[in-house]
Amino acid sequence: MYRKELTVISQSEGDIIDITExxxxxxxxxxxxxxxxxxxxxxxxxxxTTIEYEPGVLSDLKRALSVLAPDNxxxxxxxxxxxxxxxxxxxAALVGPxxxxxxxxxxxxxxxxxxxxxxxxxxxxxxTRSITCTITGE
Amino acid sequence: MYRKELTVISQSEGDIIDITExxxxxxxxxxxxxxxxxxxxxxxxxxxTTIEYEPGVLSDLKRALSVLAPDNxxxxxxxxxxxxxxxxxxxAALVGPxxxxxxxxxxxxxxxxxxxxxxxxxxxxxxTRSITCTITGE
Amino acid sequence: MYRKELTVISQSEGDIIDITExxxxxxxxxxxxxxxxxxxxxxxxxxxTTIEYEPGVLSDLKRALSVLAPDNxxxxxxxxxxxxxxxxxxxAALVGPxxxxxxxxxxxxxxxxxxxxxxxxxxxxxxTRSITCTITGE
Numbered sequence: 001m002y003r004k005e006l007t008v009i010s011q012s013e014g015d016i017i018d019i020t021e022x023x024x025x026x027x028x029x030x031x032x033x034x035x036x037x038x039x040x041x042x043x044x045x046x047x048x049t050t051i052e053y054e055p056g057v058l059s060d061l062k063r064a065l066s067v068l069a070p071d072n073x074x075x076x077x078x079x080x081x082x083x084x085x086x087x088x089x090x091x092a093a094l095v096g097p098x099x100x101x102x103x104x105x106x107x108x109x110x111x112x113x114x115x116x117x118x119x120x121x122x123x124x125x126x127x128t129r130s131i132t133c134t135i136t137g138e
Numbered sequence: 139m140y141r142k143e144l145t146v147i148s149q150s151e152g153d154i155i156d157i158t159e160x161x162x163x164x165x166x167x168x169x170x171x172x173x174x175x176x177x178x179x180x181x182x183x184x185x186x187t188t189i190e191y192e193p194g195v196l197s198d199l200k201r202a203l204s205v206l207a208p209d210n211x212x213x214x215x216x217x218x219x220x221x222x223x224x225x226x227x228x229x230a231a232l233v234g235p236x237x238x239x240x241x242x243x244x245x246x247x248x249x250x251x252x253x254x255x256x257x258x259x260x261x262x263x264x265x266t267r268s269i270t271c272t273i274t275g276e
Numbered sequence: 277m278y279r280k281e282l283t284v285i286s287q288s289e290g291d292i293i294d295i296t297e298x299x300x301x302x303x304x305x306x307x308x309x310x311x312x313x314x315x316x317x318x319x320x321x322x323x324x325t326t327i328e329y330e331p332g333v334l335s336d337l338k339r340a341l342s343v344l345a346p347d348n349x350x351x352x353x354x355x356x357x358x359x360x361x362x363x364x365x366x367x368a369a370l371v372g373p374x375x376x377x378x379x380x381x382x383x384x385x386x387x388x389x390x391x392x393x394x395x396x397x398x399x400x401x402x403x404t405r406s407i408t409c410t411i412t413g414e
Contacts, residue, residue: 001172001275003242034277036314036410038174040240042249044190051369052320056352057362064344064366068202076194086195090202093189097252098238100374102316102408104279109408111318114373132240132247134174136274136412137277139310139413141380176312178378180387182328206340214332224333228340231327235390236376270378270385272312274412 002030006039006131010046010120013088014062017118018053019131020108023101026133027108035137037108038100042130045088045122047095053115065091065121088121095119103137140168144177144269148184148258151226152200155256156191157269158246161239164271165246173275175246176238180268183226183260185233191253203229203259226259233257241275278306282315282407286322286396289364290338293394294329295407296384299377302409303384311379311413318406321364321398323371329391341367341397364397371395379413 004026008017019039027037041048051061068091075086099116102109110116118129142164146155157177165175179186189199206229213224237254240247248254256267280302284293295315303313317324327337344367351362375392378385386392394405 003172003240034279036412038238038240040238040247042247042252044188044249044251049369050320050373052353052365054353054356056354056356057365059352060345060362060366061369064370067344068205069198076197077190077192078194080192080194086198089190089195090198093187093199094202094233095370096234096237096372097188097248099372100238100314100316100376102279102314102410104408109316109318110373111320113320114318132242134240136174141310141378176376176378178376178385180385180390182326182387182389206343207336214335215328215330216332218330218332224336227328227333228336231325231337232340232371234372234375235326235386238376270380272378274312 002135004133006133008118008129010127010129012125013123015120016058018115019118020116023116023133024108027103027135030135032103032135032137033106035103035135036100037103038134040098040132045085045092046129047092047097047119048099049095050114050116052113068094085123088123091121140273142271144271146256146267148265148267150263151261153258154196156253157256158254161254161271162246165241165273168273170241170273170275171244173241173273174238175241176272178236178270183223183230184267185230185235185257186237187233188252188254190251206232223261226261229259278411280409282409284394284405286403286405288401289399291396292334294391295394296392299392299409300384303379303411306411308379308411308413309382311411312376313379313384314376314410316374316408321361321368322405323368323373323395324375325371326390326392328389344370361399364399367397
């Protein structure tokens with residue numbers, strides 16, 4: 001087992017940050033040839049998924065998330081806490097904080113058009129996001 | 139590897155039940171210091187995710203799920219089986235039944251505002267829900 | 277650890293293909309008694325989840341996915357690439373490419389009404405989809 005903490009700094013709400021290279025590097029460092037790479041983001045207003053890292057489809061994804069949690073509706077979370085990030089929590093809970101990918105022949109195995117991404121969902125910009133990367137196997 | 143079956147009893151549709159303490163206890167019992175904690179709920183009308191366990195945001199999450207599967211539309215599942223829980227199956231399939239979190243220094247690693255929760259999505263109340271918790275590592 | 281590549285051929289957009297038997301077979305072949313079964317689909321326009329494999333509820337799930345990514349709206353991905361599958365990428369990123377289930381007494385552990393499914397989300401029919409199945413444990 002090999003563990004590495006990845007750190008990502010986001011600029012603004014809706015940022016989608018490609019972390020595939022950082023995960024590939026962790027896989028190399030682990031020297032594990034056959035196994036799994038697990039990722040977990042330690043924040044309730046960020047999430048992890050895979051998507052083709054292409055500006056058009058990233059904006060399409062943001063639009064879809066705004067169907068679930070629009071900007072312009074009242075949130076009970078905001079009313080209680082005055083945070084303004086009710087929509088961020090909702091999106092993060094639905095996309096989810098964890099992702100596991102296979103490792104084979106010492107490489108991260110994923111499709112050509114399938115990048116690993118952090119979704120910055122908080123309304124407050126400039127956040128440092130921690131992701132625990134755990135590589136297990138042989 | 140350490141395995142424990144967790145049991146949760148829900149009261150009604152939409153219940154979100156914080157199981158973080160039960161998972162922490164399983165991690166302690168496992169005596170595993172560095173590894174992963176995997177959770178899986180054995181039902182097609184319940185799901186697992188992380189969210190800040192705060193009543194406001196929990197009600198915001200329920201509203202978002204009702205966008206995907208509203209109460210007041212026809213469901214082909216209900217027409218075929220007369221179950222009334224078509225919306226429950228749809229929500230459960232989209233949120234998902236499994237979740238994996240890291241374990242470090244013998245503790246469950248997750249953010250301060252990130253609780254592990256069972257979502258009771260079935261229309262029929264008072265259900266006993268089984269979650270298999272598997273802790274792997276060293 | 278035991279690894280097997282599963283291959284699924286889809287016919288058309290929206291196909292939901294039950295792969296539970298293939299996963300059960302891989303668990304048997306692995307001879308692992310207690311552990312985990314991880315699945316990962318290597319494509320950005322397909323996804324994995326669990327749902328009751330019943331035609332009514334499958335069509336209900338398709339309707340819910342079309343709320344997130346309707347057929348009849350413009351997609352930035354389509355405008356840039358002329359692909360026509362912007363909605364496919366969006367749905368796949370929200371459902372997710374990976375799924376982990378427990379293995380106990382040499383069997384895949386999941387609920388009676390909980391089948392493991394590949395969601396074919398691409399608009400282009402007749403695709404061969406690769407899923408890496410990794411069984412870990414003792």
